[in-house]
Amino acid sequence: MKAEKESFFQNVYEVVRLIPEGRVTSYGAIASYLGAKGSARMVGWALISSQPFTAIPAHRVVNRNGLLTGKQHFEYAAAMQERLEQEGVQVENDQVLEFEKRFWDPAKELL
DNA sequence: CCAGTGACGGCTA
């Protein structure tokens, strides 16, 4: 689908942008899809650089436990949860409810 | 060129 040699984090942006509304995914899933499985840190780290790129729904990306670990990096801590709930994703105590149901795997859904 | 950083993930004690 893509044969560009863009930077790793640039690739992360594309995948994150493809996340459907009301769905969430994990750093590891994205990393695995990009071929950097085991290096989920790179994904999260890349999203930090995505901050200026508000077009990227980074709030749909959570950790393996469905926790909004990166909420602190948003405009304000509650922004991440707020946006998720706004899209229909129930969040409580910084944790996505029914995370397994909301989980969106790029390797499977995007294929 | 070298070293540090980082929104994770899995293993061991």
Place this chain on the structure above:
DNA sequence: TTAGCCGCCACTG
């Protein structure tokens, strides 16, 4: 069971 540690790889200074 819970808590803590190490390991991964890419980017910036």
